[in-house]
Amino acid sequence: MSAQEIFRLPDLGEGLTESEIVEWKVSVGDTVTLNQAIAEVETAKAMVEIPSPFAGTVAALHAEEGDVVEVGEPLVTFGTGDGDDIGDDAPAGASADDVASAPEPAPAASASSASANGTSGESSGANLVGYGTRAARKGRPTRRPRTPVEAPPAPVRNTGPSTGQATAPAATSTTARTAEHRVKVRSVRKHTAAAMVASARVPQATVHLTCDVTETLALVARLREHPRTRHTKVGLLTVVARAVCGLALQHPALVTRWEEHDGGAAELVRSPHVNLGIAVATDRGLVVPHVPRADELSLVGMARALRELTTTARSARTRPDRLTGGTLTLTNVGVFGVDAGSPLLNPGESAILGIGQIARRPWEHDGEIALREVVTFSLTFDHRVVDGEQGARFLADLGGLLTDPALAVLLGGRDEPEHDEPAPDAAEQDDAEPHDGAAGRNGTAAPREAVTV
Numbered sequence: 001m002s003a004q005e006i007f008r009l010p011d012l013g014e015g016l017t018e019s020e021i022v023e024w025k026v027s028v029g030d031t032v033t034l035n036q037a038i039a040e041v042e043t044a045k046a047m048v049e050i051p052s053p054f055a056g057t058v059a060a061l062h063a064e065e066g067d068v069v070e071v072g073e074p075l076v077t078f079g080t081g082d083g084d085d086i087g088d089d090a091p092a093g094a095s096a097d098d099v100a101s102a103p104e105p106a107p108a109a110s111a112s113s114a115s116a117n118g119t120s121g122e123s124s125g126a127n128l129v130g131y132g133t134r135a136a137r138k139g140r141p142t143r144r145p146r147t148p149v150e151a152p153p154a155p156v157r158n159t160g161p162s163t164g165q166a167t168a169p170a171a172t173s174t175t176a177r178t179a180e181h182r183v184k185v186r187s188v189r190k191h192t193a194a195a196m197v198a199s200a201r202v203p204q205a206t207v208h209l210t211c212d213v214t215e216t217l218a219l220v221a222r223l224r225e226h227p228r229t230r231h232t233k234v235g236l237l238t239v240v241a242r243a244v245c246g247l248a249l250q251h252p253a254l255v256t257r258w259e260e261h262d263g264g265a266a267e268l269v270r271s272p273h274v275n276l277g278i279a280v281a282t283d284r285g286l287v288v289p290h291v292p293r294a295d296e297l298s299l300v301g302m303a304r305a306l307r308e309l310t311t312t313a314r315s316a317r318t319r320p321d322r323l324t325g326g327t328l329t330l331t332n333v334g335v336f337g338v339d340a341g342s343p344l345l346n347p348g349e350s351a352i353l354g355i356g357q358i359a360r361r362p363w364e365h366d367g368e369i370a371l372r373e374v375v376t377f378s379l380t381f382d383h384r385v386v387d388g389e390q391g392a393r394f395l396a397d398l399g400g401l402l403t404d405p406a407l408a409v410l411l412g413g414r415d416e417p418e419h420d421e422p423a424p425d426a427a428e429q430d431d432a433e434p435h436d437g438a439a440g441r442n443g444t445a446a447p448r449e450a451v452t453v
Helices: 096-101 111-116 174-178 187-200 214-223 236-248 299-314 388-403 405-410 426-431
Strands: 004-008 018-024 037-042 047-051 056-061 067-070 074-079 204-212 256-260 266-270 276-278 280-282 285-287 328-332 351-355 359-365 368-382
Touching: 037 074, 187 285, 204 388, 214 236, 214 368, 214 388, 214 405, 236 276, 236 299, 236 328, 236 351, 236 388, 236 405, 276 299, 280 299, 351 388, 368 388, 388 405
Parallel strands: 276 328, 328 351
Antiparallel strands: 004 074, 018 037, 018 067, 037 047, 056 074, 204 368, 256 266, 280 285, 351 368, 359 368
């Protein structure tokens, strides 16, 4: 009789407690190799392929496609012997009910082999690389509720006027027409709801700025023809992302987060880099993966990173570690045809920038009224970390940079004073040109007085 191993759904990390079986990659009776993909599951954050922790024969599958399985519940039973008499323990084609109701098989012959296969006794399932395990829970996998199908209306009977009887239509199913449609909250929607509840506990404020981005869009058009960038899609989102990353480290409050500890103590933790989150609408719901160390990327590198990020997110292949640890986030609501909004913070971050739609409007330009391309930006921030003045100055600097993209050459590095250059007196300072951090909506100086939010 061959040995058997029960593989339980492992802890996929990030606090996830359940997964839905999307597709089985194997069937009962199949021979599998170590680390071969045996199932594709959907968590609250991403689609994940589960590798086999054993080499052997599939004796039973303990769930069907569409079932929601808790971490620690049986997933697959493997025959890990020679496989010739696997049917003695679980006949080929045996149902999950048959095997799940049977007593669990004895553990592997030695502790070393169990450890090598990622098991540690009956209370712990096999490990995925990089993930821990969790004790098994009692109970069976739950089936996702299916959408009820309404019954077709009964045919209408008409006895005809020749009989002298009234026409009597058959009763239709009023209940079927008025029944509420209920779907269990799960996966991405469940995670998004929990994140928004957590976000609502944070005191947030939002400032808005509408600015002329005609010159930035002209730059984007030129980049589409430039030899270095014509094969890379550079759009407004790419330029905004690069500008935000260039400015954020000059406005350290925007890359600082609030951390609370036991006993009520709190810390302000400043990040040395910008892990730039991008809100992506997918068929499964809203996800916010991030580009790690985005402040180190060039404009071309940013464009490529954003393309990879959105493609991966929409195919539900984002790695779990890319869905946490962001510094600040961009959300482009303009693609849905709205001018502006007040975005909510992604938990663990202190700022989120909303980008509205590009609109051609009458606008003051060079002392005259002209049709210009304008966009409204909305910056929401954690008011425990970011003061209204700090948030407003960051947004004003961003607007000035996008109004006149040539100012990008001033980003980065330190402005060291010349030692032999005398400091200007007060009168000279009044007449001096505004420095690069004071640009307002039309590229002119924005006053530096305190801003109250």
